[in-house]
Amino acid sequence: xxxxxxxxxxxxxxxxxxxxxxxxxxxxxxxxxxxxxxxxxxxxxxxxxxxxxxxxxxxxxxxxxxxxxxxxxxxxxxxxxxxxxxxxxxxxxxxxxxxxxxxxxxxxxxxxx
Amino acid sequence: xxxxxxxxxxxxxxxxxxxxxxxxxxxxxxxxxxxxxxxxxxxxxxxxxxxxxxxxxxxxxxxxxxxxxxxxxxxxxxxxxxxxxxxxxxxxxxxxxxxxxxxxxxxxxx
Numbered sequence: 001x002x003x004x005x006x007x008x009x010x011x012x013x014x015x016x017x018x019x020x021x022x023x024x025x026x027x028x029x030x031x032x033x034x035x036x037x038x039x040x041x042x043x044x045x046x047x048x049x050x051x052x053x054x055x056x057x058x059x060x061x062x063x064x065x066x067x068x069x070x071x072x073x074x075x076x077x078x079x080x081x082x083x084x085x086x087x088x089x090x091x092x093x094x095x096x097x098x099x100x101x102x103x104x105x106x107x108x109x110x111x112x113x
Numbered sequence: 114x115x116x117x118x119x120x121x122x123x124x125x126x127x128x129x130x131x132x133x134x135x136x137x138x139x140x141x142x143x144x145x146x147x148x149x150x151x152x153x154x155x156x157x158x159x160x161x162x163x164x165x166x167x168x169x170x171x172x173x174x175x176x177x178x179x180x181x182x183x184x185x186x187x188x189x190x191x192x193x194x195x196x197x198x199x200x201x202x203x204x205x206x207x208x209x210x211x212x213x214x215x216x217x218x219x220x221x222x223x
Binding site: 004031033040042043045048050056058059090091092094097098099100101102103104105106107109 | 147
């Protein structure tokens with residue numbers, strides 16, 4: 001079974017802090033994704049990576065950056081957390097030809113106060 | 114991305130079969146039909162994908178008519194643990210931008 005793990009299930013940070021969310025997958029997938037999920041807005045893609053050190057912006061990249069130094073690890077960085085970044089953050093991975101067959105992690109519930 | 118329409122919610126009882134129909138009138142030739150399941154406080158889980166006719170796995174069946182303008186996810190003999198939100202997605206497997214709509218909230222009662 002594909003396993004995607006995220007570093008924290010719950011996280012509370014203060015406004016202005018730098019926040020790191022880590023995601024690791026164990027299936028040697030090329031593609032990795034970061035989403036946020038908010039009530040009424042569904043899942044929105046923040047960033048996508050198709051290879052080590054490669055990234056593409058999703059629909060809502062503002063206020064976020066990403067890092068992919070190793071194939072299995074994809075990090076989401078909030079440079080200066082703000083209250084409107086309070087959300088559920090979901091990481092996913094997939095094979096290069098199977099973008100619609102994504103495997104999601106359990107999510108990180110981030111609260112910025 | 115093809116637009117999809119599915120019911121907002123469905124209620125069922127344990128042991129019944131649940132069928133969720135998704136409409137996708139503007140599906141393109143290269144598009145696949147994919148269904149995800151999401152439990153509260155968890156990430157979505159891929160459950161089934163198909164292109165045409167019928168696909169079955171250990172979790173569900175997916176029925177796709179010849180014109181592919183709709184599809185039906187069938188959950189046999191549901192249990193309380195099948196209570197979740199079910200999303201229908203349509204798109205090319207090379208297009209990484211998925212579009213999760215509101216989904217269908219399925220509530221299974223005892």
